[in-house]
Amino acid sequence: MSGTTAARCGPRPRAPTQERVPPHVTASSHPVAPAPATRGAKSAPAVASPPPPIQSTVTSEELRALALASGLERMGVRPPLRQYLSDLWGRRAFTWELSRSKAYARNRNNYLGQAWSVLTPLLNAAVYVIIFGIILETGRGLDNAIAFMVVGTFIFRFFEHSVTGGAKAIRGNTSLVRAIRFPRAVLPISVVLSELVTLGPALVVMVVVSYASGFFPNYAPVPISWRWLLLPFAIVLLAVFNAGCAFVMARWVAVAPDVQNLIGFAMRFIMYGSGVIFSIQHFVGNDVVARVLQHQPVAVFLDLCRACVLNEPSIPMTWQIWVWAAAWAVVACVGGFVYFWRGEERYGRD
């Protein structure tokens, strides 16, 4: 910004105006930043130029003492974790409004409007079912491959969008960050919340499609079950986990925007490593690798949701899977939040 003009002005001759410190100013400013030698080379003729920077006479200590004596608070510093959390809680209405508005704004520019929040994942699932389920037959080892893939793609989409959205949470909202002061953790949280809002109707469609797929020949029925009632709890755990991921991504991308280019690859890797469209158990021969893949968080959440909705003998509803899911959610969310908070004072400078 300022550097470009600096090069042209050259060294400044004494200013036409007298330098003065007005009586009502308690403190004024200090020494000139030494201009690099290259700038001095292009010497400008003596045209009007601004007065030299005001020499400071007041030290930091005096200013701090004055500020504290007048009961002023220091700005732009990271608040302690406890206060940060309570600030965040104080802004819950703002967070919620932002999430709702974002979810709503997403499909405003289309004729079909909000219908797209259901149509997109549905079409997405249809693509995978046709290519992988019907043509490539990756559904081997499953009783109902359609329902398996539909749940997989819907749930994975929630994770994927939370992470990609979280990555843009700070950098994509620079104007908001530079306009209003609020705990920046509001932004990644609102990304996940707005994804959750869009997911709501999609979940109903997901369950209905899974149920309907049971009427196809060669696909096992998906009976209506009490386990469906557990789905919302599984989704809440997943949302908590997603928030943790969104915190980490938001800070990474705020510091190094290049990371954003890698997210697509990482997502594809995670998608195939989590058995979104095939059963890990059935396709991965090596027992150790299969175990590791099945216990990594995304696979855990996929299995958890499938255990809630489907009736696959290979994916039973066990208490262990709930423990795994809860543990991943807590670890990701707490770790991600602390990591994000530690960068708080940096957001918005770039």
Place this chain on the structure above:
Amino acid sequence: MTEAELDFEVDPEDLEGLAPPSRELGGPSLVVDHLDITYRVFGGKKLGTSENAGSRSLRRVVGRGSGHVGAVQQIRAVKDISFVARHGESIGIVGINGSGKSTLLRAVAGLIPPTSGAVYAAGEPSLLGVNAVLMGDLTGERNVMIGGLALGLSRAEVQERFKDIVDFSGIGDFVYLPMKAYSSGMGARLRFAISTASTPDILMIDEALATGDAAFREKSKARIDAIREQAGTVFLVSHSLATVQAICSRVLWIHEGNLVMDGPTDEVTEAYRQYVRGRAKKR
């Protein structure tokens, strides 16, 4: 592109109350202590490398100075600025484009963290900027809600003031259209109305008033006076010296990130005006 863009146009409306009402100043409301802001900017050439960059083609492709790979530069936008503002004071900030005015304002509002130095403020500063688009895809109505909540009002308080905000901004039924459909003046007016919906301790205005029409300027000046009446502090960044003279009692002149002059409005604006005229002649 001229950097010395300056609005010499003086509306009679602005001149009427030319001398800002002088009043007793309170204690310090803002202390800026040796503030320094360094930006990281991605992309673009390193300054001062244009002469020797073309010498080697390999360097041009992969070299750090080339601007294609690894082009990150540090820009020192605010250099060691210190000053103290008092309750009831309204301070104008002038300077040519790119001198660091807006960065200073944002840093003082606590929105851009200082690289070194510190800012101490009483209460929560509220910044009002032309560029601070809230959410263009959403209606003005939703933006009023988001903006109000972001400023720390409760939902009920925003609803209570909604009519006031819309009336003050004077945009009428446009409030139900997406903000991207607004003219720049309408957007600025709505933002001004939102930012001043709660009485901030420190109000910062970034060139927002220039976009309003004469009637709106009159109203906004009245509101600014009301804020100062309640012992708030007002900062105004503007290229319109007429606006600065009408509103401010003290002016800071920022040049290349340095504070070069700090004093009563008439003295500083006069010096600044001479400087800008000199620059314009030179070109």
